[in-house]
Amino acid sequence: MAVLQRERIEGLIDLPREAHAFFETPEKQMQMHLTVRASNNEVLHAEVYVVYHNTSRGPAKGGIRMAPNVSLAETAELAELMTWKTALVTVPFGGGKSGVCLDPLKIDRVTKDTVLREYVHLVGLELTSGAYIPAPDMATGPRDMAIIFGETHIPESVTGKPPRVGGLPGRREATGRGVATATQLACKRFLGRAPGELTVAIQGFGNVGSHAAAFLHGMGARIVAVSDIDGGVHSGDGLDVPELMRAAAAGEGVRSAGKGEEVSNAELLALEADVLIPAATGHVITGENAGGVKARLLVEGANAPTTPEADGVLAGAGVTVVPDILANAGGVIASYVEWRKAKSGSLTDAAETYEVIDSLITNAFGRVAGLTEEKGATMRDAGWALAAAEVAEAMADRGWL
Numbered sequence: 039m040a041v042l043q044r045e046r047i048e049g050l051i052d053l054p055r056e057a058h059a060f061f062e063t064p065e066k067q068m069q070m071h072l073t074v075r076a077s078n079n080e081v082l083h084a085e086v087y088v089v090y091h092n093t094s095r096g097p098a099k100g101g102i103r104m105a106p107n108v109s110l111a112e113t114a115e116l117a118e119l120m121t122w123k124t125a126l127v128t129v130p131f132g133g134g135k136s137g138v139c140l141d142p143l144k145i146d147r148v149t150k151d152t153v154l155r156e157y158v159h160l161v162g163l164e165l166t167s168g169a170y171i172p173a174p175d176m177a178t179g180p181r182d183m184a185i186i187f188g189e190t191h192i193p194e195s196v197t198g199k200p201p202r203v204g205g206l207p208g209r210r211e212a213t214g215r216g217v218a219t220a221t222q223l224a225c226k227r228f229l230g231r232a233p234g235e236l237t238v239a240i241q242g243f244g245n246v247g248s249h250a251a252a253f254l255h256g257m258g259a260r261i262v263a264v265s266d267i268d269g270g271v272h273s274g275d276g277l278d279v280p281e282l283m284r285a286a287a288a289g290e291g292v293r294s295a296g297k298g299e300e301v302s303n304a305e306l307l308a309l310e311a312d313v314l315i316p317a318a319t320g321h322v323i324t325g326e327n328a329g330g331v332k333a334r335l336l337v338e339g340a341n342a343p344t345t346p347e348a349d350g351v352l353a354g355a356g357v358t359v360v361p362d363i364l365a366n367a368g369g370v371i372a373s374y375v376e377w378r379k380a381k382s383g384s385l386t387d388a389a390e391t392y393e394v395i396d397s398l399i400t401n402a403f404g405r406v407a408g409l410t411e412e413k414g415a416t417m418r419d420a421g422w423a424l425a426a427a428e429v430a431e432a433m434a435d436r437g438w439l
């Protein structure tokens with residue numbers, strides 16, 4: 039599990055011993071059974087998990103993941119990541135997450151809407167009290183957040199809404215924007231190179247992967263490989279990113295749109311490229327395949343794509359890993375801007391959203407890279423240490439420690 043490991047942050051930062059008891063146990067774990075009648079008139083059952091890991095710094099924040107294999111353990115792991123992510127980039131939220139155990143490819147739009155309305159009925163009090171603020175994650179998007187808003191009628195109860203429905207211009211692109219910014223900073227600091235001199239391979243061409251590709255392409259980087267769940271496409275000369283974006287928006291696979299040779303998702307991870315960005319699902323880089331990674335820099339667009347065993351192999355091989363809690367924090371930063379906008383009624387444009395993302399990620403990157411260099415630690419361990427210290431301070435302020 040990609041959760042904070044006590045022994046890896048010892049020596050990097052001083053923490054009260056009791057803090058770990060809070061870190062190792064989620065504050066609240068809810069498991070519910072959802073039943074709806076699908077559009078084909080069949081009764082559909084799904085387990086729903088909602089976990090709050092730590093809310094000392096603010097309400098639980100984290101997306102809703104819909105997938106056939108989500109579990110309470112995975113939801114708890116992702117909620118914990120949100121605790122560290124929000125603390126590291128200093129937005130006033132705690133760590134939360136939802137999992138809906140359903141195959142999104144097996145339900146139609148009408149059924150999905152019904153599932154989401156029933157989800158609100160199950161966790162309604164958490165949402166209307168402001169205790170938990172959901173957002174999109176894998177297989178949920180702005181339209182789904184609009185359904186949730188339609189049930190609660192409270193603009194700040196959910197983020198990632200469409201811009202015309204209380205959402206934020208720039209939220210859709212936000213996580214990809216942050217991934218591109220983190221990549222640019224890491225390339226400059228650790229490789230001494232500008233994005234225009236880079237080749238990049240990206241696994242996953244959904245919300246995060248496609249927008250990261252578009253921003254990096256805009257910075258002059260050569261995107262040499264991308265993939266989706268059906269496999270990928272590779273061209274050493276660089277892929278046509280605008281055409282891939284068009285295809286993804288039209289629901290076409292990257293294999294049919296990209297001009298290059300086909301590669302599998304496993305092969306993509308081992309391609310020749312300066313930067314590898316896993317932006318699909320978790321635990322894809324493992325102790326078994328990490329030795330094959332040829333990139334010098336691995337930027338985690340996805341949550342928890344690298345297992346602890348893989349971390350050890352990559353560190354040994356001199357691959358710098360920019361961890362998820364830093365690299366993909368653009369989404370939660372934009373969520374914070376959307377939540378603030380909903381509460382104040384102010385108007386915000388995409389340029390302002392990008393400015394806040396770039397500023398908070400640049401600030402956090404500087405602190406993490408500084409500790410990494412000072413202590414000879416990995417960026418993941420340095421990020422965990424700084425985030426854990428921030429959460430421990432908040433717990434002390436609340437009298438929990």
Ligand code: NAD
Nearest residue numbers: 176177213242243244245246266267317318340341366369
């Ligand atoms: P998405 O559903 O929009 O896209 C996922 C992409 O990955 C698609 O191209 C899909 O075909 C591909 N994919 C799915 N399963 C795969 C598999 N087993 N192997 C290879 N490819 C696979 O999801 P997203 O919102 O882009 O999220 C991607 C990752 O980024 C997740 O780990 C998510 O938790 C994380 N993340 C998302 C956000 C956000 O704002 N959307 C923020 C932070 C982190």
